[in-house]
Amino acid sequence: MKTLWRWLVIGWLSVLTAGCIPAALPTDAPHGESGSGYDVVDDQGTVVHLPHKPRRIMTAHFHLDCMLLGIVREERVVSVTATLDRPDVSYAAPEEFSKPQRNASPFPSMEYIAALQPDLIFVRSSFGEDKIQSCRDMGIPVYVSEIPRDFDELKAKIRGIAAATDEVDVGETLIEKITGFMEETWQAIPEEVAYQKSCVLVSKMNHAYGGKGCFFDEMCRLAKVRNAVADMGIWNGQEISKEIVVKANPDYLLTEGGGSYGDAAAAAQELLEDPAFETLSAVKEGHVRGVRSRYLYNSNQNCIYAIRHLTNILYGNILPEIPEIFLKGY
Numbered sequence: 001m002k003t004l005w006r007w008l009v010i011g012w013l014s015v016l017t018a019g020c021i022p023a024a025l026p027t028d029a030p031h032g033e034s035g036s037g038y039d040v041v042d043d044q045g046t047v048v049h050l051p052h053k054p055r056r057i058m059t060a061h062f063h064l065d066c067m068l069l070g071i072v073r074e075e076r077v078v079s080v081t082a083t084l085d086r087p088d089v090s091y092a093a094p095e096e097f098s099k100p101q102r103n104a105s106p107f108p109s110m111e112y113i114a115a116l117q118p119d120l121i122f123v124r125s126s127f128g129e130d131k132i133q134s135c136r137d138m139g140i141p142v143y144v145s146e147i148p149r150d151f152d153e154l155k156a157k158i159r160g161i162a163a164a165t166d167e168v169d170v171g172e173t174l175i176e177k178i179t180g181f182m183e184e185t186w187q188a189i190p191e192e193v194a195y196q197k198s199c200v201l202v203s204k205m206n207h208a209y210g211g212k213g214c215f216f217d218e219m220c221r222l223a224k225v226r227n228a229v230a231d232m233g234i235w236n237g238q239e240i241s242k243e244i245v246v247k248a249n250p251d252y253l254l255t256e257g258g259g260s261y262g263d264a265a266a267a268a269q270e271l272l273e274d275p276a277f278e279t280l281s282a283v284k285e286g287h288v289r290g291v292r293s294r295y296l297y298n299s300n301q302n303c304i305y306a307i308r309h310l311t312n313i314l315y316g317n318i319l320p321e322i323p324e325i326f327l328k329g330y
Helices: 002-016 062-069 110-116 129-137 151-164 168-188 215-222 242-248 264-272 303-315
Strands: 038-041 047-050 057-059 077-081 101-103 120-123 142-144 198-201 252-256 288-291
Touching: 038 151, 057 062, 062 077, 062 120, 062 151, 077 110, 110 129, 120 151, 129 142, 142 151, 151 168, 151 215, 168 215, 168 303, 198 242, 198 303, 215 303, 252 264, 252 303, 264 288, 288 303
Parallel strands: 057 077, 057 120, 077 101, 120 142, 198 252, 252 288
Antiparallel strands: 038 047
8 A cells, every 4th residue: 555655646746746847957977977877875775876966955854954065065955954044053154055945844745855856865764764765766866864873973974975965075075174173172171181070961852862872972972071871871762861860960961952942041940940950969069051952962064063062061161162163075
């Protein structure tokens, strides 16, 4: 039934979009003979064939928006998520990327996709296997790229997107930038303070996020601070209950502030007034921070700013402030 439904949808969308197909796409094939295109392998091990260098690319997740626009110029991108414009989450300046359309949902409809006629889509597996296959049945290459869990995986994701978009050199330039930046940051953190303070993320968005093996845990490591729940052996995906937070007794409590979570002061005050946390050292010493989401959920190249911010929260602004611009390899 799923297969029948898929083909019915494809047929209906073909009729729907017959009058709005854009001009013919470029047919240059930089990786092979004319017209042959090239192949890449995505995170699911699927061989994705690109008949030509993609010129109408879309994404279906905020972190993919960021990595893509750090590798290709916006003229080649037809759609990104609306999250790219949220200042509490994004490092993109207002109007920095004005050309791509904005899709308010991380799960754009098939009608929306068909109308855009993309020649490459970047998604996570959470996009849905049926939807991924429906796009491929329509002849649209789909590259699945999962959220990285550490800095090495981040570099691998950048390389994968760069290969799919035929911008390998640009991808390497971006990796060189963030790697060099991290080396400078590490060298600037005094050895006597490294890993002396601990924190716990009390996430309002996902109570099972923040343990060992997630990107926040990796940012703590790179910021030379300890993730107290990870020290306890709590893995990402396990619920971080109030009881676990109390048992961890970190030096600092962090939570989301800004955007849909209210201002930073209000977010911090909510934790300070929670009776469950009244015995914590962090609460007694006033070490509770409402932090903008872009400093807590940042599994893309702009994580370098979040890492510095975490260091400065726990160690008292030991690193100088720097301009937080959207990082690109071009």
